[in-house]
Amino acid sequence: MDLDRLQKALQVEADNGFNDMQGNQYRFSEFICLSFGQPSPDIPRDRRQQLRDLGGKFADYRHLGFADRRNLLAEARQLLSQTKKYSNTAPATPIVAETPTPANTTKTTSKKTAKKVVAKAATKASSSAKASSTGKSKGGARGAIDLDQPVQYLPGIGPKSADRLAKLNLFTVRDVLYYYPRDHIDYAKQVNIRELTAGDSVTIVGQLKSCNCFTSPRNSKLTIFDLTLKDSSGQMRLSRFFMGARFASRGWQENQKRQFPKGATVAASGLVKESKYGMTLDNPELEVLESPDQDFESSKIGKIVPIYPLTEGVPADLVRRAVVASLGAVEQLQETLPGGLRQQYELAEIRDAIAGIHFPDSGEVLAASRKRLVFDEFFYLQLGLLNRRRQQQGGHTDVVLEPTGKLLSQFYDEVLPFTLTGAQQRVVTDILSNLQTTIPMNRLVQGDVGSGKTVVAVIALLAAIQAGYQGALMAPTEVLAEQHYRKLVHWFNQLHLPVELLTGSTKTAKRREIHRSLQSGELPLLVGTHALIEDPVQFDRLGLVVIDEQHRFGVQQRARLTQKGENPHILTMTATPIPRTMALTLHGDLDVSQIDELPPGRKAIKTTIVTPKKRQEVYDMFRREIALGRQVYVVLPLVDESEKLDLKSAIVAHQDFQTNVFPEYKVGLLHGKMTSAEKDAAITAFRDNETHILVSTTVVEVGVDVPNASVMMIEHAERFGLSQLHQLRGRVGRGAAQSFCLLMTASRSETSMQRLKVLEQSQDGFFISEMDLRFRGPGEVLGSRQSGLPDFALASLVEDQEVLEVARDAAEKAMEKDPTLAKWPAMRAELEYRYTRLLGGAILT
Incomplete structure (x- = not known):
């Protein structure tokens, strides 16, 4: 029973959205059922039974919901991690084509920069983590940390905290190191009190003038900790709030006051905001210093603080503590990019980048770290795509056709x-x-x-x-x-x-x-x-x-x-x-x-943003166009009336149009819940000009070609993406007559108006899609689940376009020099591992 291979199978299934991937011989769930059902005899008996029991649960995996699948995988990964510590089985030699392994597993000596960042970050750990870091880990050696070591054996973590981290799919040290922050707060900017500006994240250092900790008179469970700081430029009042009965005890409150004696030098970091007492910091981080020149000991005060993606029951401090405890293993990461490539594209080493993305010393270090890690995500994706293209071009077909005949x-x-x-x-x-x-x-x-x-x-x-x-x-x-x-x-x-x-x-x-x-x-x-x-x-x-x-x-x-x-x-x-x-x-x-060229004679569609106040003018326009023998589309975002959203539904609008607004015309209805026969009848009637107005949902977005239609009004246009609006607009303008697209919106949002004005100003679908990408992001543009876009940990197709172009260039040059990547075995191994995770390679044989 290859525990490492099973862990990798579970990892790939999680990375691919818990979709029960199809392997060469088995589906993922079948593979796990079979593997867990036949545990090795050298695994302790109770563990073997646990594996069999858990394996049986995977028989129903295909019928479980998303959350249940995710929880079952988390349970399996945790059980495998625990089993590995008590098993005598040696890991089997991985077969690269079947079970890709990460390349960064070879132990090498860290460079000075990485050592410096790691050492600095380590000193920022919480006191509990520092106190336990000299203790003996379950891994054996005193203080030794291994990339594949379960997180529960990290200093300051333990089994209970490991159970919490499992909710974030953090099972090993490697998982923690590659769990990137979603953002950073920069408290490195130290200013005087009179220089505070609302909205800035800053650190101030001053003398404590007063301190008080008390229970709120309005809420017995709310404790308020107030202090006043003064520096050479002025003074300010700071408050922290604690909710819970234990904070209301007099003993806890007195202890807080003893930690902040009057006259002490205090550093405070936080977001500047205005209050009735003047400028203050929102729920600040506080630290007592021995002198104003002392280096900050806290992992947050005066630092660039990482903000991690969290879930219910997993506090931010726990994730930071796990990261700090894991940073000692950074020096084991193997560099997968050749030195010449890193130098050409000005990329940091992988150890520096991993350490720097978590606890950067400066904005420059953070930018360099992020650039390297984003480059890696794009580079290995592009290598994989180019390799797949090379394999396709190496294929053969007997279907050879003549260009004339x-x-x-x-x-x-x-x-x-x-x-x-x-x-x-x-x-x-x-x-x-x-x-x-x-x-x-x-x-x-x-x-x-x-x-x-x-x-x-x-x-x-x-x-x-x-x-x-x-x-x-x-x-x-x-x-x-x-x-x-x-x-x-x-x-x-x-x-x-x-x-x-x-x-x-x-x-x-x-x-x-x-x-x-x-x-x-x-x-x-x-x-x-x-x-x-x-x-x-x-x-x-x-x-x-x-x-x-x-x-x-x-x-x-x-x-x-x-x-x-x-x-x-x-x-x-x-x-x-x-x-x-x-x-x-x-x-x-x-x-x-x-x-990128339209047929000659096509007239640009006149697109206009209109408000509900001009609805009567719009209806008059409908009548003029119909009098000229033309037809009208009205598009709505919903089929049925929604109680939560104040949006007109297609069905209600159709009834209103036919009965009250346009009783003299024939009004048709088209939506996705109709049967195929009903849809065909509605489209045919409109195509044959038997209906003058067609009220529809976005089912008309593609495939309805009626050259006689000259007007489209889109209700609640702000609810649609730009690319979708452009597609809908394309249903008119297909004949010789001048066509019009009316974007009806009651929204007062500045962003919504900026988006819709793009449609007013441009008919270029490529430009519109670029703007849509910038406004909404790739997942929204294509539809997150159906888009086929890989899930990047850091990279953004909006913010990192330049890095993507560079990565593509680097990948093309690497493939030109050696299409098999045999010259760079570490790069090849990393490609196989990452490509499998990003694009779902078949590893379940």
């Missing part, structure tokens, strides 16, 4: 009603060049709303069909799949080619007919939703897979479709342009093409 010529000459734009022609050339090689294509096409991505995909599909292969086009929603199907039927009928649509709504008899003709090779192209990846769908010769709005599918869903053929070419498309930083992070292993 009778079918393509017929499409260009007889079917296509317009001439391709320069951008479309460039992207088509890229795609057809890929299709002529034996290397499987893996290309992403980014294009703004209305830029003409679909016709580019059709040309690629026709090249595959022309060569005797089949094509598949998968879309995330039935509305979008239906839209693609309708357009393809129009074109393919002229080429005498059959095309079918397969969705969850397809009738059983039709489904069987599609399966049969697909498997026999009679059907050259199948359009559909997730239904395409179901097991009964079997292609005869799948040559090209096109995935639209690919970010809405999971990695496994996309992979299952491509597995329907023998290394088919893959073309993914998105109408949600993303900034280069996000593209590098998400698609660093893909070839990326951009259609």
Whole structure:
């Protein structure tokens, strides 16, 4: 029973969101069940039974909620850590490809800088930690700390505190060292009292003029500790508050007063705020000094204090205490980056960076430490993506297509009603060049709303069909799949080619007919939703897979479709342009093409922010446009009325419009809770101009193409992201008439207005997505869970764009010099470990 390997499996599952990862042979839960069910005989009997009992709980792992899965993993990791101390089993030699291990395990001598930072940080530990640091640890040697040592054996921690730290997934010293602060408070700025400015974090040193500690007359459980400090520039009153019965005891209060005798020199650190007594510090940290020039002993006074992510039951001081106690193991960390690379990009050594991110001596040390650790996160991600791209390009496919032929010529000459734009022609050339090689294509096409991505995909599909292969086009929603199907039927009928649509709504008899003709090779192209990846769908010769709005599918869903053929070419498309930083992070292993030109004749959509006061003017505009024979969208963020949010729902708005506001017009309704047949009926009626106004939720965001619609009003526009608003706006402006987008909002938030003004001023989807990234962050832009973005501990795609570019450059140069990284074994081992954690490698064999 390899305890180290089991711990790594648990770590990877936790890092990947407790999703019950699929390994080469088993799912994670099956792997743990089997492993825990067969403990080694040299493990004590009671521990063996505990392992078996806990392993049995993993049988229901797939059916547990997120919190229960997380708690079960924490229990398993803690049991393994305890078992390891009492087991005689020697750790097995790790197989890098199966169980990646962190490279930073070799003991090496620390540099002077790291020693200095560690020594300084160690002196900042709380008195209890310092008192116990000379004691004998359960690890054996006096005061020895090992990277893989359980936290309970750290000085000043113990089993109870270890149980608390387990809630943060902190089980070993290594876990603690790599648990980075989420922020820092800088108390290093020492000022005089008269120089205080509200909002600053500062330290002041003064003479204690008075001190009092008493129970609040209004609340018997609240104790107030008041003191007055004076320096050469003035004096100030400070207060600390303690809630609880034990603080109300007279003995405790007198003890507090004895610690702060009148006339003593006191240092205070905190956030400056205004009070009725003048400037003060909010709940300050206090320390009595022997003299004004004495160095501060406290881990907070006058220092840059780390602020860690916490959870219920885990106090900040406990995490800081664990970090301070762990810092002695920093010198065991192995440097994984070559000296030349660190020098070229001005990067700190890993020991200095880890010590400096926790307890930096200055802002400069903090910045240098953060830069190195952020660089590592980006660098190893980019190395992994580039390595995956190299492996893909090293693959082979028998699907080799010709860029010209009778079918393509017929499409260009007889079917296509317009001439391709320069951008479309460039992207088509890229795609057809890929299709002529034996290397499987893996290309992403980014294009703004209305830029003409679909016709580019059709040309690629026709090249595959022309060569005797089949094509598949998968879309995330039935509305979008239906839209693609309708357009393809129009074109393919002229080429005498059959095309079918397969969705969850397809009738059983039709489904069987599609399966049969697909498997026999009679059907050259199948359009559909997730239904395409179901097991009964079997292609005869799948040559090209096109995935639209690919970010809405999971990695496994996309992979299952491509597995329907023998290394088919893959073309993914998105109408949600993303900034280069996000593209590098998400698609660093893909070839990326951009259609950055709109077809000629498209008029810019006039976008205006309007308030509810102008609602009548807006409705008058609706009537003018409808009188001209045009149509109107009204988009709302909710389907049903919400008690918590004062937002109009689609259903209520539809009723109001039809009954009270526009009884003379036909008002349609479209939302996600309708059946497929109801959605089709609503869209068809609007497309055929049978309904004049369509009230809808964001289900119209993609796939609804009605050139006659000229106005879109979006209610509560501040509730949407910029990229989503841009997508919605793209539903109009598809015809020859001037189109309008009205952003209705009652919000008075300055930030909301700044965001919406971006839409007023720009039609460029790439610029808009960049601004959306800055306003909301990547998780909100793409959707945190479905985005495919790796979880970075420190790196920010908004703040660290420059570091990402540098890391990409460094990764490309490293891969050029040695694609296998054999020259740098430590770097290679670190890559395998980090890449598995970030992108979910299959280690469960």
